Amino acid sequence: MVWQRLDGRQPDQLRTLNFYPHFTRFAPGSVLAQCGETQVLCTVSITEGVPKFLMGSGKGWLTAEYRMLPSATQQRQERELLKLSGRTQEIQRLIGRSLRAALNFEILGEKTLTVDADVLQADAGTRTISITGGFIALAHAITNLLQQGVLERSPLCGQIAAVSVGLLKGEAFLDLDFTEDVNAEVDFNVVMNSKLNIIEVQGTAEAGSFSRQQLNQLLDVAETGIRELLIAQRSVIPDFNTLLNV
Secondary structure: OOOOOOOOOOOOOOOOEEEEEOOOOOOOEEEEEEEOOEEEEEEEEEEEOOOHHHOOOOOOEEEEEEEEOOOOOOOOOOOOOOOOOHHHHHHHHHHHHHHHOOEOHHHHOOEEEEEEEEEEEOOOOHHHHHHHHHHHHHHHHHHHHHHOOOOOOOOEOOOEEEEEEEEEOOEEEEOOOHHHHHHOOEEEEEEEEOOOOEEEEEEEEOOOOOOHHHHHHHHHHHHHHHHHHHHHHHHOOOOHHHHOOO
8 A cells, every 4th residue: 555645745855845034134144944834943053162073273164053943843842941851962962063063164264153953833844844944044144244345255065955755564755744754664865965975864663573675765865855955946036156164
């Protein structure tokens, strides 16, 4: 029996995708990223200075923070204040690792970029949408630095996007919503750059195991989705070609 998607999408089809850049007033870079029913506000802030292990190196840094609003899901969740859950820490580390792959930190200099991903509404895929939207906010923040004369050239050296994939009834599906996510036999998050080289893969068999052939199918489907995401990102970064320093 083949899994039937509630929204009628094909197995290799993304959910409806929208990016609303410059969504907030004060952040140098911001975007509201919508993928299906999931909505994440991504902002980038810039501060002088770097963590102690980088002081005096001339290199910059990027870090990320991820939070989910209490009303982002059907049942209210308590705010994470003094202690972050293991899930939250894992996700924000993933966002940071992924977006650091887009930067030349020697060009950035001793500045810290902080990517904040705040989930307004969750219907699965929040971490991958945070990465995809976070890259857009990052690009706009760098444009801001260049326009202000803080930087002479762009430290952006790559484009990053991410997507979720999974096995449902043995078949590979792209961009899972919540119903699909909780029913998936295998759940994967894939991060790639514009060359479709892999930055990170997170995958788990929720029950049993999966074959090497199925793994290849999942990566093929992920690649299909990331190609589309890369195009969508560039459509809301007007100076993308001059911004990317390769």
